[in-house]
Amino acid sequence: MTLPTPEQVNAFVAEVYPSAYADGHRCEEMAPGRAVARWLHDPATLRPGGLISGPTQFALADLVLWHLSFTVLGLAPMAVTSDLHITFLRPATGGDLIARADLLRAGKTRIVGDVKLWVDGAPDRLVAHAIGSYARLG
Amino acid sequence: MTLPTPEQVNAFVAEVYPSAYADGHRCEEMAPGRAVARWLHDPATLRPGGLISGPTQFALADLVLWHLSFTVLGLAPMAVTSDLHITFLRPATGGDLIARADLLRAGKTRIVGDVKLWVDGAPDRLVAHAIGSYARLG
Amino acid sequence: MTLPTPEQVNAFVAEVYPSAYADGHRCEEMAPGRAVARWLHDPATLRPGGLISGPTQFALADLVLWHLSFTVLGLAPMAVTSDLHITFLRPATGGDLIARADLLRAGKTRIVGDVKLWVDGAPDRLVAHAIGSYARLG
Amino acid sequence: MTLPTPEQVNAFVAEVYPSAYADGHRCEEMAPGRAVARWLHDPATLRPGGLISGPTQFALADLVLWHLSFTVLGLAPMAVTSDLHITFLRPATGGDLIARADLLRAGKTRIVGDVKLWVDGAPDRLVAHAIGSYARLG
Numbered sequence: 001m002t003l004p005t006p007e008q009v010n011a012f013v014a015e016v017y018p019s020a021y022a023d024g025h026r027c028e029e030m031a032p033g034r035a036v037a038r039w040l041h042d043p044a045t046l047r048p049g050g051l052i053s054g055p056t057q058f059a060l061a062d063l064v065l066w067h068l069s070f071t072v073l074g075l076a077p078m079a080v081t082s083d084l085h086i087t088f089l090r091p092a093t094g095g096d097l098i099a100r101a102d103l104l105r106a107g108k109t110r111i112v113g114d115v116k117l118w119v120d121g122a123p124d125r126l127v128a129h130a131i132g133s134y135a136r137l138g
Numbered sequence: 139m140t141l142p143t144p145e146q147v148n149a150f151v152a153e154v155y156p157s158a159y160a161d162g163h164r165c166e167e168m169a170p171g172r173a174v175a176r177w178l179h180d181p182a183t184l185r186p187g188g189l190i191s192g193p194t195q196f197a198l199a200d201l202v203l204w205h206l207s208f209t210v211l212g213l214a215p216m217a218v219t220s221d222l223h224i225t226f227l228r229p230a231t232g233g234d235l236i237a238r239a240d241l242l243r244a245g246k247t248r249i250v251g252d253v254k255l256w257v258d259g260a261p262d263r264l265v266a267h268a269i270g271s272y273a274r275l276g
Numbered sequence: 277m278t279l280p281t282p283e284q285v286n287a288f289v290a291e292v293y294p295s296a297y298a299d300g301h302r303c304e305e306m307a308p309g310r311a312v313a314r315w316l317h318d319p320a321t322l323r324p325g326g327l328i329s330g331p332t333q334f335a336l337a338d339l340v341l342w343h344l345s346f347t348v349l350g351l352a353p354m355a356v357t358s359d360l361h362i363t364f365l366r367p368a369t370g371g372d373l374i375a376r377a378d379l380l381r382a383g384k385t386r387i388v389g390d391v392k393l394w395v396d397g398a399p400d401r402l403v404a405h406a407i408g409s410y411a412r413l414g
Numbered sequence: 415m416t417l418p419t420p421e422q423v424n425a426f427v428a429e430v431y432p433s434a435y436a437d438g439h440r441c442e443e444m445a446p447g448r449a450v451a452r453w454l455h456d457p458a459t460l461r462p463g464g465l466i467s468g469p470t471q472f473a474l475a476d477l478v479l480w481h482l483s484f485t486v487l488g489l490a491p492m493a494v495t496s497d498l499h500i501t502f503l504r505p506a507t508g509g510d511l512i513a514r515a516d517l518l519r520a521g522k523t524r525i526v527g528d529v530k531l532w533v534d535g536a537p538d539r540l541v542a543h544a545i546g547s548y549a550r551l552g
Contacts (some may be wrong), residue, residue, distance in 0.1 A: 271363070293462060295460075338472075358502060
């Protein structure tokens with residue numbers, strides 16, 4: 001399998017899951033066992049206090065895990081989220097949101113990844129952590 | 139504390155967190171230790187295969203837990219999600235999404251609730267289960 | 277498949293996983309989509325303050341989910357825990373610990389159950405809640 | 415606060431929570447924002463197939479998070495597990511179990527840590543991952 005490029009991932013997501021692309025989610029980096037995604041800051045979606053909402057953070061974590069599955073399975077919608085646990089660590093304010101997924105395990109039926117989320121420019125101040133499993137289909 | 143009505147909850151959410159309201163999330167029922175919410179089916183947000191996306195399900199689970207916190211704290215944005223674990227059980231297709239939150243524990247600093255999600259009309263076929271904690275502020 | 281009785285479950289666990297039996301874990305009830313287990317109170321294992329420890333609660337939750345898998349698969353060690361999320365709700369003190377598992381989903385590769393834990397005699401004061409997945413083998 | 419040494423942690427745990435010490439759990443390393451613990455391999459506790467059981471892995475993950483809380487709060491039983499999510503990645507067989515906890519966030523009421531578990535000698539083949547929160551008391 002050839003690792004898809006971020007441009008290929010973005011084109012694929014824009015085609016098969018257009019609302020995610022419209023919501024400002026972008027693939028930034030694809031590497032063996034790793035994917036990085038970005039959410040383009042959109043003031044219209046903020047929670048009271050100017051906070052980037054929990055659902056926005058979840059959506060980016062879920063998406064970057066899908067990108068991570070592409071590093072294992074190639075560019076095809078052959079995996080669905082099985083479960084995802086997200087822990088919110090700090091208020092998230094200010095800029096774009098970045099999520100980096102690292103592969104913990106690619107098994108026959110399940111892909112498990114660890115996700116760290118931060119506001120662009122502050123990678124040492126994580127705003128959330130997620131761990132999720134994708135079930136391989138077919 | 140007087141239990142807020144669903145109408146009061148909807149008016150409050152529309153004011154302080156308008157994007158949630160705009161995304162079609164509505165409070166349906168408020169009772170001691172229980173809240174029920176609905177997501178109005180929107181084909182534009184579906185995932186490949188016509189599936190109601192994971193982030194849409196998470197957003198409704200998170201929102202109904204916020205509503206649940208109102209049954210304890212009253213109608214004020216004084217609680218934030220601390221962590222949420224969601225397990226996807228079946229493909230979710232077809233109609234509105236319903237989420238029912240039941241209070242497991244209201245402690246001094248934390249409110250814990252259990253959420254069951256199903257497609258309207260099929261309460262015996264859960265599409266997801268979530269458990270989440272809200273941290274009380276102030 | 278015939279539903280195994282609690283006596284059959286206890287005999288099976290004592291044979292294939294003797295340390296669980298030796299630690300005082302017992303099957304109490306087996307029903308379609310449900311299993312109930314008990315931990316016999318053992319003062320030697322308590323945490324500071326006389327609390328039933330988190331690991332003891334986890335062990336009982338994990339075991340009752342295994343029993344729950346027997347209601348689907350029969351009496352065979354053909355499932356392993358895939359992930360388990362436990363939320364501690366109240367200090368657990370005083371007596372035996374009871375855990376009731378309810379089946380949320382039995383899929384082709386995964387069995388998901390919800391577990392409620394309480395101290396014997398106080399079913400309305402949950403001390404913990406767990407949700408876990410078992411992966412079906414073979 | 416002075417960081418406690420592993421010897422001090424072991425002496426403290428042996429005194430206030432003797433069953434954990436008796437079960438073969440040991441503190442190996444304490445550093446700012448990090449703790450490492452070991453479980454001494456005990457064939458009597460294995461699951462069918464010679465596997466290190468889920469509860470044994472959970473107990474070590476929970477304990478190393480307690481050690482991690484000592485790096486923040488000092489050597490006192492002032493924190494209790496609030497929730498813990500464990501994902502099993504591979505069968506764990508063969509030797510001692512090692513768990514390393516890294517601090518994700520130390521807030522006013524909550525300490526969150528990430529735990530990686532492996533069998534001694536194989537740090538690149540994680541057998542489990544956990545994330546847990548400790549609630550600060552008093």
